[in-house]
Amino acid sequence: MKITRRHFVAAAASAAVLRPPRARAQAEWSQTLAQARGKPVFFNAWGGDERTNAFIEWTATRLRAEFGIELRHVRLRDTAEAVQRVIAEKAAGRDAGGAVDLVWINGPNFVAMKERGLLFGPFAQALPNFRYVDTVGKPSTIVDFTVPVEGYAAPWRMAQIVYVYDAARLANPPRSIPALRDWALANPGRTTHPAVRNFLGATFLKQALFELVVDPAVLQREAATVYEATVAPLWRWYDALRPALWRQGRQFPDSGPAQRQLLNDGEIDLMVSFNPAEAAVSIANELLPRTARVYTMAAGSIGNTSFVAIPYNAANRAAAMVASDFLMGAEAQARMSDPRQLGNPSVLDIAKLPDEARRFFAAIPPIAGMPTQAELGRVLPEPHPSWMTRIAADWERRYTG
Amino acid sequence: MALGVVPYLTLALFLGPVAAGLVFTLLPAFGYLPALGATQIGAHVFARLFDQPGLTGSVALTLGTGFAASLLSLGIAVGFCAAAHGRPIFRSAERLLAPLLATPHAAIALGFAFLIAPSGWLVRFVSPELTGWTRPPDFASVGDAAGISLVLGLVLKEVPYLLLMAVAAHGQIAATATMATARTLGYSPFAAWFKAILPQLYPQIRLPIYAVLAFSLSTVDVALILGPSNPPPLAVLAVRWANDPLLDLFLPAMAAASLQLLLVGGGIGLWRLGEAAVARVARPWLADGARGAALERTAPVARAALIAIAAINAVCIAAMALWSVAAAWRFPHALPERWSFDNWTRAAGRLAEPAATTLSVAAAATAAALVLVCLCLENEQRRQRAAGPSALWALYLPLLVPQISFLLGAQSLLVRLGWDGTWGALVWFHLLFVLPYVFLVLADPWRALDPRYAKLAACLGAAPWRVFFTVRLPLLLRPILVAAAVGFAVSVGLYLPTVLGGGGRLTSLATEAVSLASGGDRRIVGVYAFLQAMLPLLAYGLALAVPALLFRHRRGLR
Numbered sequence: 001m002k003i004t005r006r007h008f009v010a011a012a013a014s015a016a017v018l019r020p021p022r023a024r025a026q027a028e029w030s031q032t033l034a035q036a037r038g039k040p041v042f043f044n045a046w047g048g049d050e051r052t053n054a055f056i057e058w059t060a061t062r063l064r065a066e067f068g069i070e071l072r073h074v075r076l077r078d079t080a081e082a083v084q085r086v087i088a089e090k091a092a093g094r095d096a097g098g099a100v101d102l103v104w105i106n107g108p109n110f111v112a113m114k115e116r117g118l119l120f121g122p123f124a125q126a127l128p129n130f131r132y133v134d135t136v137g138k139p140s141t142i143v144d145f146t147v148p149v150e151g152y153a154a155p156w157r158m159a160q161i162v163y164v165y166d167a168a169r170l171a172n173p174p175r176s177i178p179a180l181r182d183w184a185l186a187n188p189g190r191t192t193h194p195a196v197r198n199f200l201g202a203t204f205l206k207q208a209l210f211e212l213v214v215d216p217a218v219l220q221r222e223a224a225t226v227y228e229a230t231v232a233p234l235w236r237w238y239d240a241l242r243p244a245l246w247r248q249g250r251q252f253p254d255s256g257p258a259q260r261q262l263l264n265d266g267e268i269d270l271m272v273s274f275n276p277a278e279a280a281v282s283i284a285n286e287l288l289p290r291t292a293r294v295y296t297m298a299a300g301s302i303g304n305t306s307f308v309a310i311p312y313n314a315a316n317r318a319a320a321m322v323a324s325d326f327l328m329g330a331e332a333q334a335r336m337s338d339p340r341q342l343g344n345p346s347v348l349d350i351a352k353l354p355d356e357a358r359r360f361f362a363a364i365p366p367i368a369g370m371p372t373q374a375e376l377g378r379v380l381p382e383p384h385p386s387w388m389t390r391i392a393a394d395w396e397r398r399y400t401g
Numbered sequence: 402m403a404l405g406v407v408p409y410l411t412l413a414l415f416l417g418p419v420a421a422g423l424v425f426t427l428l429p430a431f432g433y434l435p436a437l438g439a440t441q442i443g444a445h446v447f448a449r450l451f452d453q454p455g456l457t458g459s460v461a462l463t464l465g466t467g468f469a470a471s472l473l474s475l476g477i478a479v480g481f482c483a484a485a486h487g488r489p490i491f492r493s494a495e496r497l498l499a500p501l502l503a504t505p506h507a508a509i510a511l512g513f514a515f516l517i518a519p520s521g522w523l524v525r526f527v528s529p530e531l532t533g534w535t536r537p538p539d540f541a542s543v544g545d546a547a548g549i550s551l552v553l554g555l556v557l558k559e560v561p562y563l564l565l566m567a568v569a570a571h572g573q574i575a576a577t578a579t580m581a582t583a584r585t586l587g588y589s590p591f592a593a594w595f596k597a598i599l600p601q602l603y604p605q606i607r608l609p610i611y612a613v614l615a616f617s618l619s620t621v622d623v624a625l626i627l628g629p630s631n632p633p634p635l636a637v638l639a640v641r642w643a644n645d646p647l648l649d650l651f652l653p654a655m656a657a658a659s660l661q662l663l664l665v666g667g668g669i670g671l672w673r674l675g676e677a678a679v680a681r682v683a684r685p686w687l688a689d690g691a692r693g694a695a696l697e698r699t700a701p702v703a704r705a706a707l708i709a710i711a712a713i714n715a716v717c718i719a720a721m722a723l724w725s726v727a728a729a730w731r732f733p734h735a736l737p738e739r740w741s742f743d744n745w746t747r748a749a750g751r752l753a754e755p756a757a758t759t760l761s762v763a764a765a766a767t768a769a770a771l772v773l774v775c776l777c778l779e780n781e782q783r784r785q786r787a788a789g790p791s792a793l794w795a796l797y798l799p800l801l802v803p804q805i806s807f808l809l810g811a812q813s814l815l816v817r818l819g820w821d822g823t824w825g826a827l828v829w830f831h832l833l834f835v836l837p838y839v840f841l842v843l844a845d846p847w848r849a850l851d852p853r854y855a856k857l858a859a860c861l862g863a864a865p866w867r868v869f870f871t872v873r874l875p876l877l878l879r880p881i882l883v884a885a886a887v888g889f890a891v892s893v894g895l896y897l898p899t900v901l902g903g904g905g906r907l908t909s910l911a912t913e914a915v916s917l918a919s920g921g922d923r924r925i926v927g928v929y930a931f932l933q934a935m936l937p938l939l940a941y942g943l944a945l946a947v948p949a950l951l952f953r954h955r956r957g958l959r
Contacts, residue, residue: 042906047913048920057750073751074905077916081644084651085905091436092817099822099904189539195630197641247541251631257921264921265520266732267537286729287922400455400632 029128035318037068042316043308043323044082045104047075048255051281055342058335063326069319074100079109086118086311098313102320105153105309107145107199108385113309114152120310120317122151127325130154132357134349140305141347145382146220153307156327157336158345159274160303160379161207161296162371164260164282168291170269175298177211181237183270184244191270192246192253192262196395200256202388203302204272205395209234209387210380211299219383223390231391235398242399249399264288276376277343280369284340294371300378305347334360339367404783407776411836412795414773418811418833419798423662425810429655439652450656453642455632463634463664466548466555467618471672473552474559475610477710480703481560482567482602483594486580490704494568501561501714503886503937505894507914508930510554510626512717515724515923517542517550520732522720528733537732544629551628555620557717559613560710563606569845570605574598591700592693600687603676608793612800614672615665619803622896622915635661636805640897643809655809662806669801718934724927744924756932759909762824762899763892763936766831767885770839774884777840778847779869782855787848796840799833804897812901822904830902831895835888842887846880878951879958882944890937910936 041063047053053073060071076082082103089098105113113119124130133155135142141155142148149155165173174183184191194201210216212233218226242249246268253259260278262268264287273294275281282288308327310320326332330353333346350361428434432442450456485491516522520537528534543550576598583593619636628634633641635657642654724730725744727737781787799807808830815821854876858868874881899909914929952958 044905047916050917050920050922050925053751054747072906075908075913075916076905077919078644081905084644087437087651088813088816091434092813093436094816094819099906246539250546251541251544251629254630254919255921258919260921261923262520264731265518265537267520267539285922289731397454400458 025126025128028126032318032321033067036316036322039316039319040070040072040101041319041323042072042074042099042101043104044074044076044079044085044100044102046077046079047073048077049257051285051342055336059323059327059332062331063323066326067319067322069322071323079103079105083109083113083118086113086313087116089313090118095313097315098311099315100311101314101316102308102310102323104156104306106304106306107382108389110144110149110153110307110309111147111385113311114147118312119152120312120314121153123310123321124149124151124154124324126151127154127321127328129325129328129330129348132330132348132352133328134347134352137349138305138347140303140382143381144305144307145388146384149307153309154324154328155305155307155347156324156332157306157342158303158347159306160276160345160376161203161301162273162276162278162294162376163270163296164263164273164278164288164292164294165270166263166289166291167293168289169266173270173295175295177208177237177297180208181241181244184241187269188244189246189248189268191268192249192259193272194255194259195252196392198255199388200259200272200274201252202392202395203274205234205238205391206383206388207272207297207302207380208237209383209391210302211297212237216380219387220381222384223386227387227390231394234391235394260287263292275342275344276371277339277369280339280367281341281343283369284367290368293369295375296377298377300380301376302382303379304382330357330360334364337361338364339370343370345373404776404780407773407780408792411773411777412792414829415833415836416795416798418829419802419807421814422807422809422811423802425814426655426658426662426806427810429652430659432652434652434655437651446652446656447660450653450660453638453653456638459632459635459638460660460664462548462629462632463618463636463661464668466551466628466634467614467664467668469548470552470555470559470617471610471614474556474563474613477556477560477703477706478563478567479599480699481564481707482571483591483599484700484703485707486571486576486594486598487590491568494564494707497711498561498565498568499883499941500938501711502558502565503890503941504714504718504934505890505911505937506558506620507622507626507894507896507911507918508721508934509557509714509717510623511914511918511926511930512720513554513557513713514543514550514626514918515720516713516717517553519543522716522735525733525735535733543627546629546631548628548634551624551634554623554627555617557710557714558623559617560707561714563609563613564707566606566609567602570602571598572845573605574601576602587692589693589697591696592691595693595696596687600680607676608797611669611672612797614668615801615803618665618668619661619805621805622911625915626918635664636803639805639809658803658806658809661803665801665803665806718931721927721930721934724923725931727924727927730923744928748925748928752928752932755908755910755913755929758824758827758903758907759893759911759933759936762827762831762907762909763835763889765828766835766892767839767888769828769832770836770888771843771881771885773836774840774843775874775881778844779873782847782852783865796837800837808897808901812904815902815904821902822906824907826904827899827902827907830898831892834895834898835891838891839884839888842884843877843880847877850876876958879944879948882947883941886937886940886944889940893933893936 045056056073063069063071082100086098086100133141138158163173174180193204196202213230218230253262256273259271260282263271276294279288279292279294283290283292308324310317314320333348336342336344337346350358430446432439432446519540519542524537579597580593583597621636621640624634624637639654639657639661642650642657723737726740726742728739728741730737815826820826854872855868858872894911896911896915899912910929910933914926914933917926917929948958
């Protein structure tokens, strides 16, 4: 009898029952790899950033070569489109064979899907590369916006709030939230933030809230009854700032990259970003002048983690798991943290990595415009998602039309 | 016989999705969507809709921009006809306009946004030398709250469309003879056209005008690029809410899509009343016998307006073409500082799939539309009976009903059937919008073909199908190819039907260009927009070149 791969995997799987947990996990994983081969993965990810798109494209070529997986990037205008699609499928009773295999997600979208039981899992701990994730030094890899991830999503990308400016036009950028308001009043129309329905726009307000609130600890709990009193100083600050924003605070760029275009066009001098490498990467890609730099507020800045999650009805679950693991692996993480690519800090604890994996990181050269970890300063935790949701709704109500 | 079934099949293919889509939009709007646990039927979803921040502003903006764009477009189109009728430019208008009409809305809007932005091309040409601006000024020339840039962007695309329809309609109303009579009576050309031609012409272009009004009131892609965002027009709000992370905004989104239907229906009704009012007010003027020599002075303005629109369209595409080969191009440089083909090589890998989808869907939808339309017209010919006005209205239905109002519902139906995101479903969605245009372009030449050719062939013993294939189709090859090019261009430009019919799995150049527009790299947007603009032009080129080549020995058919 010819022994096929399937026989082999089945034998390995049955043998696994008798083995210690580590070996069983290995056998299960090789079964997952076998199931994944030849399958597509419809990766639903926001498509508004060309560099991320290029990174995903590279991931697709690597997955094809290494695992025989066809990763297809479904470019979204908004992550909620994917959430919507899964909801629509659940509503239509399609509990298997869903259109979304993998989704780039965090914050309120993640909570919405997790609470509604729309996610497959827990699966993250079963991925071989998860053991290298820096869950201690980077707690946001297992707690997303105060909500425990519990293995329903796999971390792949770190983000931290920075402010980007053109050093040629702005010598001393404001280092605190009140100073930002004063600077804007003195230089009207020279800064803005993305619309608050965009996560970066909401984060701009959350970052301000952190400095303006009396006791930041309340932000780690659900907003509930303390909300109004807590955000009152935020709105006072914003009411003063808004008329001094670009377009008198009546129009806002749609997203972070749209805002970067304004900085590149010279329409604004200062902007918020979620990527510490924003200046370095944009200079390398000629999307910002060579004099662009980043800095953080003296009191610290909010950081969080981007995840990938698998919908409960995903058609290609095994392939999606292999893709998640690859994104978490040293090769992809090193490429992601390379300022010539994305420049996001890695989710891994590089010290934990085996030597042959660490060489991927050693190959990254230093580059202009890239801040050191020390320059980035203190990382503040994301507030509970209810704050973001309510602030965004309030902003919409207060400042629309 | 089987041929007689084709018109009914066409209507079913056509009206089915529109009707079903409307039902599946209206039911959730009235609170019925058991899948989301909503079973209480009533108007409470609309109550929630009206509670949403910015809704009143959004409705006002929708109506304001929709009517302004339609009135302005109609004014320019009609003004040009009056000012140019009988001149060489009028006869060449069709050739001049076809390529303008072919370029997709999104590509033009993207180019236009760059043209008029405070840091855009126009300002760059005069800065800092004339203006003293070393930094772009802070004024809202794109996405202004009143929607002026949105109106102008729509006008750029709508004038060529209305004008083509008007030029074609001249053939149906003995315009040349009427003009000659009026001119002999001493009317100035401009006044003669307004007094003698327009009252006859208007009913001929009424449906296209309504289609323009419906489109202006419910556009999504142009509004995303050029319109204000805070609040945006209602159709954009509906799309935004349908995608909102707070998933409970799905029902208000459906209510907004239903309200959109009401706005368009009401808008068309209001326009109809306006027509009657204008007719009543203008009647004394039409009959007062004034020869209108003074009016003549405005004629050059009308001609200049059209030339300006054609030029701006061309400049918009040129801007995108330049961006696609720019390495760095910052304010206030009027031309790229450095050039590079990297944008194309970098985009090539990601371009292949949307480009293939765009091409294959456009080709399939156009082919299906051509077959259906040819058979419908053949059927009409054999029965010696032209389709009545009600058939024409049915044909226009997908162009009159706002896309968002039935496509959201049709999409949830597709999901239910498990057909969402399939190539076939996408072709079907496209067919809804391609078929009317193919029919409109092809019907007149088909009906105008001298019936004696067919009779002669029949006398020589050819069976009806042989006449169809060996006489009628070759004689009509040129208009058939032009109709195909128009259908192809329409398909390439479709945004919302592709977003909703493609279910996110299938993307086209249109959806990619619009989604990249929210990103920060104009160079890549330039690649997509330029390619999207070139495909329809290639199709037009082929439509003209193929008959010229095939019939190089048949002068009458070229």
